[in-house]
Amino acid sequence: MAEQRRVNRGPGAAAANRTALIAAAREVFAESGFDAPLSLIARRAGVGQGSLYRHFADREALALAVFEDNVVGLETYAAQPDTGIDQMLELIVDQVVTSIAFVELIDPPLTGGPLAGMSVRVGAMLAGLLERARDRGEIRADLTAADLMLALSMLAALLARAAPHDRARTAEHGWALIRRGLDA
Structure with missing residues (x-):
């Protein structure tokens, strides 16, 4: 999956960002283990780390x-x-x-x-x-x-x-x- 950052689309993209983060986490954890960098998950989802932490505390x-x-x-x-x-x-x-x-x-x-x-x-x-x-x-x-x-x-x-x-x-x-x- 391409690791391109999307343009910030604001709060209207929250649901799509969350879905992308979950899909990316599933892939990255499967590939690299539970200790994989969260920054990699954010990149894979095409969002910034701030978006990741807005949706998931940890x-x-x-x-x-x-x-x-x-x-x-x-x-x-x-x-x-x-x-x-x-x-x-x-x-x-x-x-x-x-x-x-x-x-x-x-x-x-x-x-x-x-x-x-x-x-x-x-x-x-x-x-x-x-x-x-x-x-x-x-x-x-x-x-x-x-x-x-x-x-x-x-x-x-x-x-x-x-x-x-x-x-x-x-x-x-x-x-x-x-x-x-x-x-x-």
Whole structure:
């Protein structure tokens, strides 16, 4: 993505700037880790650092906005009647691989704060998809959203410790193991 600074369009551009900052943060954190320079994110978004700090008080606030955006995207996808549990879990695993730099932010476990709320939302979304899949006989009847959340958390912990060049292969292998446990 080009790193060109846009002309200051004033307060009317606030929503577009925020969206650009979140997209840039997602890319930069994935490429360079959670400690990537915020100035790089601002440049990638095509805004000044002042704009970044008007929207996000600190690195954690920006990372939380990326998580929130990811969860909203997952919820939107899950709401489509033809979305299956397999497709959703593959999308989540892809997001885990892409967002592994954020593991530093969510370690220790999600016991409170805004990430816990997002975790609850993802669990509820998975519960709805599990119900649909159960009704169609696609998964085991005893599988719960909590089971899936635990499996995804274990995969995220494994990926956080995998060498960057091995993450995609490790995620694919981990997903295959998880998938075998879902079968009816």
